[in-house]
Amino acid sequence: MDGLAERSGLGKGTVYRRFGTRAGIFHALLDEDEHAFQEQVPSGPPPLGPGAAPVDRLIAYGRARPAHLAGHLAIVRASLDRNQPVPAGAAATLTRMHIRMLLGLARPGVADLDSLAMQLTAALEGPVMLYLSAPQPATTPPPEQADRLGDSWQALIERVCRS
Template sequence: MDRPVISRGTPLTERADAARNRLLLLATTREMLAEHGADRLTMDDLAERAGLGKGTVYRRFRTRAGIFQALLDDDERAFQEQVLGGPPPLGPGATPLDRLIAYGQARIGFLIEHRDIARAALDGNRPVPAGSQTPISQTHIRMLLGQLDLGAPDPDILAVQLTGALDGPLLLYLSSDLTEPAAETGERVARSWQDLVRRICRP
């Protein structure tokens, strides 16, 4: 498990000019989001700001939602690197229980922080936001459960259930309450995750 997980968005091989354009477009998108938010970003404005042709932008992302899916994919890669090789307890070197708690809390923080991008990534052809289910979550949680040796009758299903607690749609729903700041919601969910894991892993 402690090996890089290939994310779904970028091909394994990419022409140098295409790679440069991708990096430029992602950086430009981040600038525009910081200035104006997700609602006002358009593909035409992105092309103009980046100094690229509209066709280049449309070939890269295809739809407006594709812009935000690419951002999530890019940030997902960085998150995975922290899980696979970063400092403990998120990365290797801590006990399985501490890593399981840290992973869930970091995943919750990641999705809450990216909630606006995840909502903008909604596509009519996709039932859930991009990034809501990632290859690493279920596999990583299953590995840590195996190291804990809980004697669970079906650790594979338990891993699925715990992964479900970190799904993007659930966290988007929880963070949609305008009466509570998203950061506060994230802290509450993170505390609840720790309580859930400790109860499941209690001897």
């Protein structure tokens, strides 16, 4: 924070008020790419965007989200607020709303779709970010991690929605 304040010509208090924490600075750096990712959901091509079946869209989202995070790995790691139990914020809110909407269309036979959407969001936004931010062996590159997470997500969605 001190270095950023000095290089920007702002006071340290101004930087703290704007970003709150070191993690907040990195959230701001991710903001533009995060918005670009989020725009693909309502207006991008299928299966992530409209035009595909709800289950296919859920699977596509669960594959695209870890890949997006892995593509910004250094900034994602730095954006984690170690004082929070799980990552949260606008991205997690969008994920939850999107998953809830698609679950409503998929009709998985679960009475409480809000709770299911919250649990699926936690599976994507919380542990995925923590998994990607954990020290990994040099032999496991982030794209491969994202692929494995996508495979697991697909298996989960297929079991929840198609059983």
